[in-house]
Amino acid sequence: MRVLIVTAGSWGDVAPYTGLGVRLRAAGHEVVLATHERFEEAVTVHGLGFRPLPVDPRQELASQVGQGLAKAASPPVELARISRMARAFMPRLTVGVADAVREGADVILSSTVTDPMCAALGEALRVPSVGAYLQPIHPTGAFPPMMTGARSFGSHGNRLAALALWAATDRIFAPAVGALRRELGLPRRRFGGPLGLPRGRTVLHGYSPTVVPRPGDWPAGHEVCGYWWPHTPPDWRPDARLADFLDAGPPPVFAGFGSFVTADAERLSTLLADAMRRARVRGIIQAGWSGLHAENDDLITVSEVPHAWLFPRTAAVIHHAGAGTTAAGLRCGTPAVPVPVQLDQHFWAARLHALGVAPRPLRYQRLTAPRLADAITIAVHSSALRTRARALAAALAREDGGRQVVAALDRLN
Numbered sequence: 001m002r003v004l005i006v007t008a009g010s011w012g013d014v015a016p017y018t019g020l021g022v023r024l025r026a027a028g029h030e031v032v033l034a035t036h037e038r039f040e041e042a043v044t045v046h047g048l049g050f051r052p053l054p055v056d057p058r059q060e061l062a063s064q065v066g067q068g069l070a071k072a073a074s075p076p077v078e079l080a081r082i083s084r085m086a087r088a089f090m091p092r093l094t095v096g097v098a099d100a101v102r103e104g105a106d107v108i109l110s111s112t113v114t115d116p117m118c119a120a121l122g123e124a125l126r127v128p129s130v131g132a133y134l135q136p137i138h139p140t141g142a143f144p145p146m147m148t149g150a151r152s153f154g155s156h157g158n159r160l161a162a163l164a165l166w167a168a169t170d171r172i173f174a175p176a177v178g179a180l181r182r183e184l185g186l187p188r189r190r191f192g193g194p195l196g197l198p199r200g201r202t203v204l205h206g207y208s209p210t211v212v213p214r215p216g217d218w219p220a221g222h223e224v225c226g227y228w229w230p231h232t233p234p235d236w237r238p239d240a241r242l243a244d245f246l247d248a249g250p251p252p253v254f255a256g257f258g259s260f261v262t263a264d265a266e267r268l269s270t271l272l273a274d275a276m277r278r279a280r281v282r283g284i285i286q287a288g289w290s291g292l293h294a295e296n297d298d299l300i301t302v303s304e305v306p307h308a309w310l311f312p313r314t315a316a317v318i319h320h321a322g323a324g325t326t327a328a329g330l331r332c333g334t335p336a337v338p339v340p341v342q343l344d345q346h347f348w349a350a351r352l353h354a355l356g357v358a359p360r361p362l363r364y365q366r367l368t369a370p371r372l373a374d375a376i377t378i379a380v381h382s383s384a385l386r387t388r389a390r391a392l393a394a395a396l397a398r399e400d401g402g403r404q405v406v407a408a409l410d411r412l413n
Contacts, residue, residue, distance in 0.1 A: 003030065004101065024409070025048070110132060112133050142158070142215040147343060286304075307325065315380045
């Protein structure tokens with residue numbers, strides 16, 4: 001079966017699908033991944049096909065609007081700013097998704113952001129389309145909507161908040177998806193579900209039910225599969241400098257903010273170095289999209305290093321609580337220090353604390369070196385956090401996130 005996976009966003013929105021793609025290929029499927037051009041090499045190195053999508057996510061995050069999003073002080077402000085950003089690029093992205101799908105596929109697996117377009121294209125071209133999400137977005141009373149922060153509003157309040165979020169996301173997707181439906185000759189549809197999707201679609205979620213259990217009030221067809229782990233290139237090896245640093249002393253603390261882009265990378269780099277000095281730990285800073293950099297006898301900066309290789313060699317992991325980095329930290333059994341910046345990161349940071357593998361999250365907009373140093377000290381020296389992190393990692397190791405996706409495709413044959 002020719003499987004087309006379509007996703008858009010940062011590297012964290014792409015990496016899990018490389019692992020899923022490799023798993024599906026091993027099951028006998030021909031797999032192509034459609035995403036932004038900047039990720040082409042990172043996809044094809046795994047032997048997967050590639051189709052380019054427009055929009056450079058790093059450029060968008062570095063823009064004035066993207067920087068405003070990073071500085072947002074509350075979920076409503078974040079939502080307003082991400083809406084403004086998305087409305088600007090959504091028409092271009094929709095055209096790119098349509099071009100990728102029209103190249104042909106027997107089934108489409110689509111991420112949260114691309115699913116509204118893929119659902120319409122699948123309907124018009126009579127190609128099955130299945131949601132393949134990295135976050136839980138369907139309304140539930142079990143927890144608040146991802147975009148509203150970590151605070152629960154109670155069972156009824158959580159569902160009402162989700163309905164309000166539906167209305168907001170409809171305004172983002174409706175113009176571009178409505179134009180696509182007209183172009184495809186499809187009837188006008190009232191948007192009756194999250195992200196303007198029709199009800200009753202199959203949606204598979206690529207995170208662990210141990211981390212976020214499947215809510216009992218979700219509809220049939222919405223399943224939580226387990227993580228789709230990113231695939232590490234088979235010939236990857238650490239450079240000698242990193243290997244020597246790891247061998248030269250006790251396990252260091254990792255600090256990385258992934259695809260987050262800050263206009264003041266020097267300030268954040270200095271803050272991280274100061275916090276590690278105060279906590280008296282060795283450290284590794286990952287440059288990421290912000291270009292973070294700080295060096296001394298006990299601190300080095302690295303570029304891209306597979307988290308699955310590096311994190312088990314660390315004493316704690318400081319990160320922005322993106323879905324992918326959160327998963328990688330849980331997989332390695334190392335305590336976390338979550339510093340959420342925006343959007344769903346607050347949700348994942350709260351989950352880490354609730355699971356007992358991290359101290360209380362530190363909001364990025366209020367981050368200081370003393371606060372971060374205190375959190376590092378707790379993460380490194382708490383036996384309770386480490387014991388719980390290792391137990392959770394062992395539970396994740398017993399899960400098979402790709403199995404339900406393979407089974408879903410088998411049912412389509």
